[in-house]
Amino acid sequence: MKPTRSVLSVPGHKPSMHEKARQSKADAVMLDLEDSVPPEEKNNARRVVIDSLSRPDWQGKLLAVRINGTDSPFAFRDAVEVAGAAGNRIDVMVLPKVNSAGDIQFLDRLLFGIETEKGYERPIGIEAAIETARGLENVSDIAGSSPRLCALSFGVADYTASVSAGLASISGHGENDETVYPGHRWHFPLSRMIMAAKANGLAALDAPYGNFKDTKGLKNSAAMARALGCSGKWAIHPEQIESINQIFSPAPEEVARAKKILDAVEKSRTGRGAIAINGKMVDQATIRLARELWSQAVHLGLAEKQP
Numbered sequence: 001m002k003p004t005r006s007v008l009s010v011p012g013h014k015p016s017m018h019e020k021a022r023q024s025k026a027d028a029v030m031l032d033l034e035d036s037v038p039p040e041e042k043n044n045a046r047r048v049v050i051d052s053l054s055r056p057d058w059q060g061k062l063l064a065v066r067i068n069g070t071d072s073p074f075a076f077r078d079a080v081e082v083a084g085a086a087g088n089r090i091d092v093m094v095l096p097k098v099n100s101a102g103d104i105q106f107l108d109r110l111l112f113g114i115e116t117e118k119g120y121e122r123p124i125g126i127e128a129a130i131e132t133a134r135g136l137e138n139v140s141d142i143a144g145s146s147p148r149l150c151a152l153s154f155g156v157a158d159y160t161a162s163v164s165a166g167l168a169s170i171s172g173h174g175e176n177d178e179t180v181y182p183g184h185r186w187h188f189p190l191s192r193m194i195m196a197a198k199a200n201g202l203a204a205l206d207a208p209y210g211n212f213k214d215t216k217g218l219k220n221s222a223a224m225a226r227a228l229g230c231s232g233k234w235a236i237h238p239e240q241i242e243s244i245n246q247i248f249s250p251a252p253e254e255v256a257r258a259k260k261i262l263d264a265v266e267k268s269r270t271g272r273g274a275i276a277i278n279g280k281m282v283d284q285a286t287i288r289l290a291r292e293l294w295s296q297a298v299h300l301g302l303a304e305k306q307p
Contacts (some may be wrong), residue, residue, distance in 0.1 A: 002062045002091070003299055004028045004151075004232045005248035006241050007205060009066070011036035012045035019051040025240045025245060028062035033078050034069070034096050042074050046081050053086040064127065066094035070103045079107060083114045083124060090124050092150060097158060098128040099135045102147035123148060126265040127205070130193050131155030132162040144195040152197040154190050155235065156207035184224055195228040206230045212237035222247035250297045258290040258297070 010017040014032045021029045031052060037045045049065060067078035074096075075163035077177050083090060104126060111124050126148045130139055136159070143152060160167070166180060177185040190206065196206040206225035208217045212235075222233050222244050233244050250258070260277060265287055268275050275282050297303035 002027070002060055003296060004205070006244040007064065007153075007234045008230060008238065008241060009036070009208065009234055009236055012049045012065075013041040015048050015052060017050075020238055020303065022055075022058055022061075024241055025244070026235065026241050027232070028060060028064055028091075030064040030066050030094060030234070032066045033074070033082070033164055034066050042068075046078065049082055049285060050085045053082075053089040063089060063093045064092040064094050065090055066096060066129075067107075069095070069097040070106055074298075075107075076110070079110050080114065083111060084118065087111075087114060087118060087124055088120050088122065090140045092125040092127050094127045094129060094153070096129045096155065097131045097135065098142055099132055099139045100138050104128055104142060104145040104149060108148050111148070125150040126243070127151040127153055129155045130189075131158035133159070134162075136189050136192060139193055139196040140199070143200040143202060149200070149202060151203040151205055152193050153205040154186070154193050154207045156186060156208075159186075159189060187228070190225065190230070191228055198229060202292050203231045204229060206233040208234040208236045209240065210236070212240050219241050219247060249300055250293050250302060254293055254304075255297045255303055258294045259303070261287060261290040262294060 004027045007028040007030050008021050008024055009030045009032050010021045012031050018029075018031065029047045029247065033042065033045050047055055048261075053063060053065075066076075067082070067084055068074035079093065082094065093107065093111065095103060098104060101150075107126055111126075113121060114120075126146060128142055128149060128151070130136055130142070130152055131154075135142065139152070142283045143149065194204040196202075206222070209221045211217060217241055225233055226248055230248075234250055235241055261282055264277050264282065265274050275287075294303060298305065
């Protein structure tokens with residue numbers, strides 16, 4: 001999966017919003033067939049998504065399609081029709097409300113059949129959305145369920161409903177949480193998901209922030225997610241992209257700190273054990289973090305080359 005700071009979700013049945021997403025600065029665009037599409041528009045949404053995917057001008061964005069859940073009458077048709085017609089353009093298929101490894105294995109095998117029939121050379125990845133108490137309970141099994149799996153994402157609104165935690169805002173997507181809980185309300189489930197993701201080499205993505213006009217709240221939410229280990233965050237409006245990209249990009253002082261550490265490693269020539277910088281010990285875990293951050297900075301054009 002390409003490094004993904006921001007994932008802009010857009011309703012599958014609204015092509016005008018696809019055009020805005022195409023022109024946005026989002027790292028990834030998710031064309032949605034699930035919650036944002038009413039039942040009577042599901043068939044039309046598939047056709048619109050297929051048409052949008054066929055366009056060549058996505059400016060290098062990662063392209064994702066969120067299908068409906070396996071507990072719905074739409075998931076099978078979503079996968080067969082969309083992947084069958086445009087699977088060579090899809091990077092990731094997002095499966096919502098994943099409750100067990102079996103949900104992922106169902107989609108894995110379905111995609112294998114479609115790819116084999118169509119002769120696609122590149123496999124379609126899977127992102128599992130953890131949105132229920134059962135899904136979180138089984139998250140370790142889910143994270144190791146398929147080589148196609150490339151990311152786990154947290155669905156805060158459905159998770160809130162799943163555990164009957166109360167409604168703190170109109171959207172249910174994270175705003176106003178401080179009025180009902182003294183701290184990070186979703187610290188445990190998000191950390192638990194991140195742990196399972198990273199233990200299996202997967203990306204971890206945070207839920208969207210519901211109030212797109214509240215830039216401060218969005219930045220606080222994104223900063224907390226990044227501090228816990230998330231690599232990116234969903235967005236529901238193009239105006240959220242700049243803030244999310246900024247939070248999930250290495251800050252200049254972080255890049256400078258990483259370079260200082262890696263330069264010291266190179267100077268020591270061995271790279272083994274701990275090294276000292278300004279009288280402070282730097283161990284292998286910190287060196288690994290510095291390398292990861294420097295690699296991201298290079299990818300984003302914030303650093304010219306490996307030190």
